Amino acid sequence: EARQIPQRLLFYKPYMSKGIADRILLEQDLHKALENHEFHLVYQPQVNLKTGSIESVEALVRWHHPMRGFVSPELFIPIAEESGLIIPLGEWILETACKQAKIWEQEGLPPFKVAVNLSLGQLFQQDLVEMVEAILVRTKLQPEFLQLEITESMTMNIDQMTQLLHELKALGIQIAVDDFGTGYSSLSYLKDFPIDCLKIDRTFVRNVPLNPNDEALVSMIISMAKHLRLKVVAEGIEEVEQLAFLSDGGCDYIQGYLFSKPISPKEISETFSDLHD
Numbered sequence: 001e002a003r004q005i006p007q008r009l010l011f012y013k014p015y016m017s018k019g020i021a022d023r024i025l026l027e028q029d030l031h032k033a034l035e036n037h038e039f040h041l042v043y044q045p046q047v048n049l050k051t052g053s054i055e056s057v058e059a060l061v062r063w064h065h066p067m068r069g070f071v072s073p074e075l076f077i078p079i080a081e082e083s084g085l086i087i088p089l090g091e092w093i094l095e096t097a098c099k100q101a102k103i104w105e106q107e108g109l110p111p112f113k114v115a116v117n118l119s120l121g122q123l124f125q126q127d128l129v130e131m132v133e134a135i136l137v138r139t140k141l142q143p144e145f146l147q148l149e150i151t152e153s154m155t156m157n158i159d160q161m162t163q164l165l166h167e168l169k170a171l172g173i174q175i176a177v178d179d180f181g182t183g184y185s186s187l188s189y190l191k192d193f194p195i196d197c198l199k200i201d202r203t204f205v206r207n208v209p210l211n212p213n214d215e216a217l218v219s220m221i222i223s224m225a226k227h228l229r230l231k232v233v234a235e236g237i238e239e240v241e242q243l244a245f246l247s248d249g250g251c252d253y254i255q256g257y258l259f260s261k262p263i264s265p266k267e268i269s270e271t272f273s274d275l276h277d
């Protein structure tokens with residue numbers, strides 16, 4: 001007599017269950033990771049194309065899991081968002097980056113900005129502005145040396161967003177729009193938002209100068225930014241040909257493996273002393 005197979009098992013797909021179980025485990029580990037000091041930040045230089053000098057570095061979080069080793073932020077940031085953990089994690093990231101910027105200053109490095117990513121969950125955080133202000137006070141970092149990177153998103157209404165950005169700007173910090181071109185409302189808000197900088201997403205830069213469509217798009221973003229008096233950063237520059245195209249096009253800053261991968265605070269210090277030797 002054949003055994004009855006429970007109905008729900010017929011829908012069982014090994015990859016599904018593994019994916020979900022894995023995600024739950026990862027979320028549990030994520031909750032312990034902060035108090036277990038498993039996070040650290042690395043910093044990627046943004047280089048002025050005209051002068052060749054580093055004018056800012058972007059802070060990027062790294063999670064070293066005790067069993068799994070390196071876990072990509074592309075994987076754990078969304079989980080941190082959904083679980084609410086992004087609030088304490090985001091605060092830790094901001095404070096750590098500002099503290100580090102102050103340490104570089106005290107080491108006598110020439111002044112440069114530190115750029116910190118804000119995730120969507122943080123934009124909805126009630127006390128975001130107070131938190132940023134408190135961290136600036138605690139770390140004694142001058143606000144003009146902090147840049148916050150935000151991504152365009154449909155989920156917040158334009159008036160709310162404009163209001164929030166004005167409050168942040170009032171602290172004296174800089175604001176950049178990250179992954180520009182990949183979101184939805186790209187153009188309409190640009191004139192209302194008090195922003196300083198656009199970061200052209202890596203996916204557009206990847207195929208220049210080979211793909212004429214991407215080339216046209218990148219050129220258009222740069223010229224639009226100029227008209228709006230915004231600075232432009234191109235991310236993900238890996239090839240000399242990309243650099244040449246962006247430089248000819250009048251892009252202000254580049255960030256990418258061609259110049260430097262994200263590196264440790266110590267390596268940032270060393271990069272500066274090497275440049276001055």
Ligand code: C2E
Nearest residue numbers: 059060061073074077093117118119236237238255256257
């Ligand atoms: P993002 O903010 O767009 O960061 C740029 C990503 O591009 C980084 O990946 C960086 O390492 C990578 N990258 C830079 N230059 C090159 C290049 O030349 N070629 C290639 N292939 N990649 C390049 P990472 O560090 O893995 O971060 C991925 C994403 O995770 C970030 O994208 C950001 O959305 C999120 N993320 C990372 N760190 C943080 C953080 O501290 N806070 C928040 N909220 N999100 C973060």
Ligand code: CA
Nearest residue numbers: 058117149178
């Ligand atoms: Ca970013």
Ligand code: CA
Nearest residue numbers: 178179199235
């Ligand atoms: Ca980006």
Ligand code: CA
Nearest residue numbers: 151178179201
């Ligand atoms: Ca991104």
